[in-house]
Structures are given as C-alpha cells and as structure tokens.
Amino acid sequence: MSSDVLVSRPHFDSRAVAQGVPETEPHVRPEVPQPASGSATAGYRTAKYTPAEWFSNYHTILQQAGTDRREANSIQRESKSLYQDAETATLKTQAEGTRLxxxxxxxxxxxxxxxxxxxxxxxxxxxxxxxxxxxxxxxxxxxxxxxxxxxxxxxxxxxxxxxxxxxxxxxxxxxxxxxxxxxxxxxxxxxxxxxxxxxxxxxxxxxxxxxxxxxxxxxxxxxxxxxxYSNMSPDTRHHPSSATMQDQVCNSIAxxxxxxxxxxxxxxxxxxxxxxxxxxxxxxxxxxxxxxxxxxxxxxxxxxxxxELIEAKTQLEMKLAQILEQIGAQERNIVALQEAIHNKEAPLRVAQSRLYLRSLRPNMELCRDEPQLSLEGEVRQIDATLACLQQQLSEARGSLSHLEESRVAVEKDINCKTHSLFIERDKCMTHRKRYPSISSLLGY
Structure with a gap:
C-alpha cells in the first residue's frame, strides 16, 4: 500500500469560465480526523468519504446541473428574443436612415x-x-x-x-x-x-x-x-468618433x-x-x-x-448792278454838264466881246439901246446858266462820289456775304455731313 496521503480533487467551475467570471479559489474543507478503522490502518491518514457524504455530493451535483440547465435555457430564450428584436430594430433603423x-x-x-x-x-x-x-x-x-x-x-x-x-x-x-x-x-x-x-x-x-x-x-x-452602403458592402469601417455631435454643425433650418x-x-x-x-x-x-x-x-x-445769306447776297448784287448803272449814267451826266458848260463859253465870249466893243462907242452913241439891253440880258442869262450848270456839276460829282462809296460798301458786303456763305454752306454744313448715324449713337 502506498504511503501517499489521499486528498480531494480541486473544484473547477466551467460556468464561470464560459461566462468570463474570474476563477475563485476552491473552498477547502478543514480536515476532520476520521475514526480509526482497526490495526490495519493504524498510523495512516485517509480522505475517503462516507456513503452519506457520497450520496449528498451526488444529489447536490444533480441539483446543480438541473439548475444550470434551466438557467441556460432561460438565457438562451432571452438571448434569442434579444438578438431578434435587435436585428429587427437595426434593420428598421437602417431602412429609416436610408429613406431619410x-x-x-x-x-x-x-x-x-x-x-x-x-x-x-x-x-x-x-x-x-x-x-x-x-x-x-x-x-x-x-x-x-x-x-x-x-x-x-x-x-x-x-x-x-x-x-x-x-x-x-x-x-x-x-x-x-x-x-x-x-x-x-x-x-x-x-x-x-x-x-x-x-x-x-x-x-x-x-x-x-x-x-x-x-x-x-x-x-x-x-x-x-x-x-x-449595405450590410454586405466590403468598404465599410468602424468610425467611433463620427457619431459624436459637433458644435459647429448647423441644423436643417439654418x-x-x-x-x-x-x-x-x-x-x-x-x-x-x-x-x-x-x-x-x-x-x-x-x-x-x-x-x-x-x-x-x-x-x-x-x-x-x-x-438768308443767299437772299441778301442776291439783293446786294442787284443793288450793285443798279449802282453801277447809276454810276455810268451819272458819269455821262457829268460829261454832258461839262460839255454844256464848255458850250456856253463861246456865246459868253461873243456877248462879252460885243458889249466890250459897244462900250467903245463915242459920246452919245454910248447909250443903252435895245441891243445893249439884249446883250446885257444875254450875259446875265449865260452867267446864270453857267452857275446852274456848275452847281449841277458839283452835285453830280458829289452824287457820283456817294455812288462810288455805296458801290464799295455793297461790294464789301457782297464779299462778306460770300465769305459767310462759304463758311456756313461749304465748311460747316459739309462738315456736318460726317455726323454719326443712329446706329453708331446706339452703340452698334
């Protein structure tokens, strides 16, 4: 017979390991001295249980196994209901998210x-x-x-x-x-x-x-x-921080x-x-x-x-023609007056010569007879006529001078109107033909 001391097997809780509960130290029963069983066992320790303890341990194991089995069934039912509900809620939430x-x-x-x-x-x-x-x-x-x-x-x-x-x-x-x-x-x-x-x-x-x-x-x-994305998408990953609410994110109304x-x-x-x-x-x-x-x-x-300029220029030209015609007439009149004055010189010399010779008559022959009176009247008449002709000649020459002045003035005014008409018609109005068209002024 071996002299080793018999000890009981340590207790190992498999449920605690399966549930992740830390393993506790096995309960060690205090050694109880067993009664001696005769001279054959004298001097030896024994670890044997009594039949009562064996039966008690056996029934305890059966009871514990039944309790564990019932507890496992309950957990299984609860787990099945939980993951089914979780699956349904997850699919519903996912479908709602997809719809939104x-x-x-x-x-x-x-x-x-x-x-x-x-x-x-x-x-x-x-x-x-x-x-x-x-x-x-x-x-x-x-x-x-x-x-x-x-x-x-x-x-x-x-x-x-x-x-x-x-x-x-x-x-x-x-x-x-x-x-x-x-x-x-x-x-x-x-x-x-x-x-x-x-x-x-x-x-x-x-x-x-x-x-x-x-x-x-x-x-x-x-x-x-x-x-x-779907549950079968291969490119989905875990992003734990993505579900965190951010302060700077706006809402739908904003x-x-x-x-x-x-x-x-x-x-x-x-x-x-x-x-x-x-x-x-x-x-x-x-x-x-x-x-x-x-x-x-x-x-x-x-x-x-x-x-207006053309009309004024036309009137001036017509007036100039009249003035020129009048100047010619006046010049002819002056020539005629000069000839008339010249023609009176001979009769005047004759009459004066007659009077002079008759003034040489001697004594009583020097009388104012009819010829004498006629000669004196003739001389007076010729002198008066010459005076009138000289006066008329002077007036004709003055008129001719005025006509010349008018002619110069009219010619100057005609030249002025011609120059003005050239500026108005040939320069200004010709230049105004370059005035922009309507399309140019409209920006086209």
Missing part, C-alpha cells in the same frame, strides 16, 4: 437645380450687361464726333467778317448742341458705371451660388454613396435658410439687372433721339441762315 438619405438627396437635388438655374441666369445677365457696356462705350466714343463738329462749327463761324459776326439762331442751336452732347456724355458715363457695378454684384452673387452648388454637389455625392438667402440675393440681382438693362436701352434711345433732333435743328438753322 433618399429624401435628403431629393432636397439637395432640388436646391442644386435651383442654384444651377440662377447661376445660368446670372451668367446670361452678366453677358448681356457686358454687351450693353460695350454699346455704351461705343456710344460714348461716337459722341466725340458731333462734339468736334459742333465746336469746329463755332470756331469757323467766329472767323466770319465783322458785319456778319452776329449771335444768330445758328449759334444758339450750336451752343445747345454742345451743352446737350456734354450732358449725354455725362449720362452715358454714369450709366456705364452703374453697369460695371451691377456686373460686379452679379459675379459676386454667382460666385456665392457656385460655392453653395459645389458644397451641395459634394454633399450629394457623399449622401448618395452613403445611401448605397441649412435651408442659407440657400434661400443666397437665392433671394441672386433674384434681387436678376431683377436689378433686368431694370438696369431696360434703363440702358432707354438711355441709349433717348440720347440718340435728342442728339439727332438737335442735329436736325442745327441743320435747319444753317439752311435758313444760308437762305
């Missing part, structure tokens, strides 16, 4: 489509404003030609001869035209500045919409990709208001652009009509002035 992602995709798509429509409208409006800006610049450049024409007309008319240097209707209309052109140029510059400012605001609004559209494009792609504010701003710029485009067209049309109307007024004034 789909609705979100529709919202993003609608917002993105609206943004894209306004972006295209702003782009169209900006291109239209750029075209109108070009028209305004061309119209502004076109006004330089009528301004140069009007100022050149004023400078040319300032070189008119003295008698014709008058402030007539032509000059008043030209001054009105210069003032109108300056006002039109200032208006076109202000309108161009408004167009440039509106183009800048349109581009800013368009850039804001494009940034919002780009963000929504990325968000749509992300949500679309997220909606395509998201909607942000896009609505951007669209409202874009709509305001579209309305402003539409109003400005109508204003530009009206400004171009009105300024063109005003310039062409004033040009017509100036042309009519020039035509009227040319008619």
């Amino acid at each position: 992602l789909g609705e979100r995709l529709q919202d993003i798509h609608c917002s993105r489509s609206e943004l894209q429509r306004h972006i295209a409208q702003l782009l169209t409006d900006t291109h239209a404003l750029l075209a109108q800006k070009t028209k305004l610049e061309k119209a502004l450049d076109a006004t330089e030609t009528p301004y140069a024409i009007a100022t050149d007309n004023l400078n040319c008319r300032a070189r008119r001869p003295g008698p014709d240097l008058v402030r007539d209707s032509v000059e008043e209309e030209l001054l009105k035209e210069v003032h109108l052109i300056r006002s039109v140029q200032a208006l076109l510059k202000r309108t161009t500045a408004q167009v440039v400012s509106q183009i800048k605001m349109n581009r800013e609004a368009k850039q804001t919409l494009e940034l919002d559209w780009s963000d929504k494009y990325q968000a749509y792609n992300f949500d679309d990709h997220s909606g395509r 998201w909607t208001k942000f896009t609505e504010d951007n669209l409202t701003k874009a709509l305001q710029e579209e309305h402003a652009t539409s109003s400005l485009r109508m204003l530009v067209e009206r400004v171009l049309q009105d300024t063109t009509d005003d310039l062409r109307h004033q040009c017509s007024c100036v042309d009519r004034a020039f035509s009227q002035r040319c008619v």
Whole structure:
C-alpha cells in the first residue's frame, strides 16, 4: 500500500469560465480526523468519504446541473428574443436612415437645380450687361464726333467778317448742341458705371451660388454613396468618433435658410439687372433721339441762315448792278454838264466881246439901246446858266462820289456775304455731313 496521503480533487467551475467570471479559489474543507478503522490502518491518514457524504455530493451535483440547465435555457430564450428584436430594430433603423438619405438627396437635388438655374441666369445677365457696356462705350466714343463738329462749327463761324459776326439762331442751336452732347456724355458715363457695378454684384452673387452648388454637389455625392452602403458592402469601417455631435454643425433650418438667402440675393440681382438693362436701352434711345433732333435743328438753322445769306447776297448784287448803272449814267451826266458848260463859253465870249466893243462907242452913241439891253440880258442869262450848270456839276460829282462809296460798301458786303456763305454752306454744313448715324449713337 502506498504511503501517499489521499486528498480531494480541486473544484473547477466551467460556468464561470464560459461566462468570463474570474476563477475563485476552491473552498477547502478543514480536515476532520476520521475514526480509526482497526490495526490495519493504524498510523495512516485517509480522505475517503462516507456513503452519506457520497450520496449528498451526488444529489447536490444533480441539483446543480438541473439548475444550470434551466438557467441556460432561460438565457438562451432571452438571448434569442434579444438578438431578434435587435436585428429587427437595426434593420428598421437602417431602412429609416436610408429613406431619410433618399429624401435628403431629393432636397439637395432640388436646391442644386435651383442654384444651377440662377447661376445660368446670372451668367446670361452678366453677358448681356457686358454687351450693353460695350454699346455704351461705343456710344460714348461716337459722341466725340458731333462734339468736334459742333465746336469746329463755332470756331469757323467766329472767323466770319465783322458785319456778319452776329449771335444768330445758328449759334444758339450750336451752343445747345454742345451743352446737350456734354450732358449725354455725362449720362452715358454714369450709366456705364452703374453697369460695371451691377456686373460686379452679379459675379459676386454667382460666385456665392457656385460655392453653395459645389458644397451641395459634394454633399450629394457623399449622401448618395452613403445611401448605397449595405450590410454586405466590403468598404465599410468602424468610425467611433463620427457619431459624436459637433458644435459647429448647423441644423436643417439654418441649412435651408442659407440657400434661400443666397437665392433671394441672386433674384434681387436678376431683377436689378433686368431694370438696369431696360434703363440702358432707354438711355441709349433717348440720347440718340435728342442728339439727332438737335442735329436736325442745327441743320435747319444753317439752311435758313444760308437762305438768308443767299437772299441778301442776291439783293446786294442787284443793288450793285443798279449802282453801277447809276454810276455810268451819272458819269455821262457829268460829261454832258461839262460839255454844256464848255458850250456856253463861246456865246459868253461873243456877248462879252460885243458889249466890250459897244462900250467903245463915242459920246452919245454910248447909250443903252435895245441891243445893249439884249446883250446885257444875254450875259446875265449865260452867267446864270453857267452857275446852274456848275452847281449841277458839283452835285453830280458829289452824287457820283456817294455812288462810288455805296458801290464799295455793297461790294464789301457782297464779299462778306460770300465769305459767310462759304463758311456756313461749304465748311460747316459739309462738315456736318460726317455726323454719326443712329446706329453708331446706339452703340452698334
């Protein structure tokens, strides 16, 4: 017989290991001295149980096994119900998330489509404003030609001869035209500045919409990709921190208001652009009509002035012809008077010679007889006639001098009218034929 001491087997709890409960130290029963079983076992320790203990231990194991089995069945039923409920809830939650992602995709798509429509409208409006800006610049450049024409007309008319240097209707209309052109140029510059400012605001609004559209494009792609994830997707991973609420994240109301504010701003710029485009067209049309109307007024004034100059020149030429004819007649009259005076010298010499010879008569023969009285009367008559002829000759010569002065004055005035007519008709009116057309003034 072996002399080793028999000890009981240590207790091992398999349930605790299966449930992950730390293993506890086995309960060690205190050694109880067993009664001696005779001289054969004298001097030896024994670890044997009694039959009662064996039966007790056996029944305890059976009871514990039954209890464990019932507890396991209960846990299995609870676990099955739990994972079934969890699976159902998870699938329901996942389906709800997928549905919400789909609705979100529709919202993003609608917002993105609206943004894209306004972006295209702003782009169209900006291109239209750029075209109108070009028209305004061309119209502004076109006004330089009528301004140069009007100022050149004023400078040319300032070189008119003295008698014709008058402030007539032509000059008043030209001054009105210069003032109108300056006002039109200032208006076109202000309108161009408004167009440039509106183009800048349109581009800013368009850039804001494009940034919002780009963000929504990325968000749509992300949500679309997220909606395509399934439990069988191989590219899903754990991201524990993604479920953490972020302070800087906006809510749906703020998201909607942000896009609505951007669209409202874009709509305001579209309305402003539409109003400005109508204003530009009206400004171009009105300024063109005003310039062409004033040009017509100036042309009519020039035509009227040319008619007046031609009429005055014609009357002066007719008067000059009359004066020249009168000068010729007066010159012939002077010649006739001179001849008449010359013709009176011989009769006067005869009469005076007769009187002289008769004055030599002696004594009583020197009497005032009829011949004497006749000769004296003849001499007096001839002297009176000569005096009248001399007076008439003097007046005729004075008249001839006045006629010559009138002729010079009329000729000078005719030359003045001719020069003025050359300035008005051949220089100014010819230069005004270069006046810009309606299409040029409209900016085409």
